[in-house]
Amino acid sequence: MKLNRSTVQRIVIGISGGIAAYKTVGVIRELQKRGYRNIETILTANGARFVTPVTLGAITGKVPYTDTFESGRALSHISLVQPCGILAVVPATANTVAKFSGGIADDFLSTAYLACTGPVLVAPSMNAEMYRHPVTVRNLTQLKKDGVHVLDPDAGYLACGTEGPGRMPDSEIVADMIEYAMHRHIGGPFSGKKVLVVSGGTAEPVDPVRTLTNRSSGRMGKALAEAFALAGAEVEVIAGTGTVRYPAYCPLTRIETASQMLDAVLEKATEADIVVMAAAVADYTPAKPEDEKKKKDKNDLKLELKPTVDILKTLGSRYAGSKILVGFAAETSNVTEYAKKKLTEKKADLIVGNQVGVPDSGFGAEKSRGTLVSRDGTVEPFNTVRKDELAFHIAAKVAAMMELN
Template identity: 40%
Template structure:
């Protein structure tokens, strides 16, 4: 890491005080910091303290006559190996997503050609707000690395996700970004995930499908990638941006999904989240089916059973993943049906959820983790939090749990 340099943008939040510790820890590892302190950031740390620790001037103003005579914001944006935003406030992420450039920090983010790492810190409601969720998803789709915040008590007195990760965790992420190597408790693990619905064609314009949005599967893929895993996401048709650092394979039908999963093996863990159609039309029409007359009876439809992807991968003789996790979407007797499914499919865990309400397509989920020995009910939480907690459980099961922050039990 000798002679590596980051450009650190310090946002306006109470967690800004930790940026001073971050500068010092990076310096001990030979990583130099050049810093921009936003106007909000200056409410919590002073440019003088930042300059003293970094050994460089702290930059604060876009319209600095001395700096801008030489287009200082452009030089700042190109002078580092990595741009780090810490803390990344909801406001800074919203500006970056929208491409705004009304201060030095946002202008530099828009002008940079370097990788960008954002370390969020904000109130739990702000982190879970639909606007922030959209902004984070789009930033990741644009190639920005957005770390997951920690969960815990906050300065405002509330509890939940939104705390700045511990400084050693941030340092490790920066070192990994600078070295171009994956880091985290699941580094070296290949995770295979399925998500979304499948579509089984009736004719060229109609199909059988379901209401799955794919949000839970995409959240799990993102959480596993954030934990350092190499992730292959096999997805049915959804209206979601691909998670960052994930190999996305898009399919339509159940048979296509099975083939894509088998092609992706070997894998260390398989999480079957997709809502796969159990049946398909035995013969799809090559032309649009027409109604011949008002009094004509509805045409009979012959159905064929689709392949069972979860059972197929659970019972592989060769290349069976070390851990196979299924999902059981039920509307009643959830735990009983899920445990029966675990036995029938031959998988290791089942995540059971009640989809009789707003789970399919919604932002929250309430699940039960069922293993062969135990049942563990989790409270209702955002799908991103379900994903983080599951990533922690997977890391612990595979013996890769060092340093992974689990959601509160």
């Protein structure tokens, strides 16, 4: 089985006349970065006052739809959305939300909404009072009942100079929610399965201002969370240190130390069908962290360290045979050998041996090379693949192990 982002389906972006329309260009660029090239746009007449058809045409390579009665494109309010991967209205004005909720079809966007056979997402964005108005609340409630994905706006400083709910979330978050809604509709082998992804590094306190940590960025964990979720799973993430932003559709628990990670993992693993330990967990922690900041002096400093609890091993001893356990081994040498050893010692189902300490693989790198070692004895080397591709490949291997399709 091969798993991937489903990038071939058409994404239709509707843009109505709200101030956040300037951000929609960023959302389209973000989707394009993720490989979605089949993007069409619909612009309301008032939307066109905020962002021009020229801009949208230039970035998508396709002329936006603006007029239901445009000669030569009549009936495209139907063909555009029957079928489509998703219709996402970004931003959705109070007016457009009201029209959708009431079934008014008096322009291209509202008519296409009624005709749409794919999933629909709206990102309402407006002044806080407009958003809180009982009519808007009622209309959004109705849209949710009608099966529309409503992306709640952020609260914060609004273009009108006031503070409150109504801000359109950042482009990456909107793009996350669009691709998630689209993939939920498509389904996938992991539908109904729960996956716990543990990601990033840990930071062990030396004193109140210093920690012992590692170079993990969380990139691989993020890619795995995306791959399993886009392949249908309910994914939860536990993350330590690292710079990545995790997908907006995954509940996220933040931890710092190896011991906090252990507690969080043991609590959340009970519910999971699959646990993916992609975290770089400290093997040792300071035995006696100082209560006060350690002062500098001229003497050498010796730090006493004690071993931490091995999280994957603990999971293996509790859940081998009842849950699928995927572990990672970051190694500077003998990657395959160590991965095989780890698989047996930790009672895991799959170990991803990762080459670290080289520029094109491992911590922080976009790519990775190493070996996949499975419990059935298969050893599969991989050479400098992108972490997102590797994540989908790992998900496909797990699906095959579980005989899911």
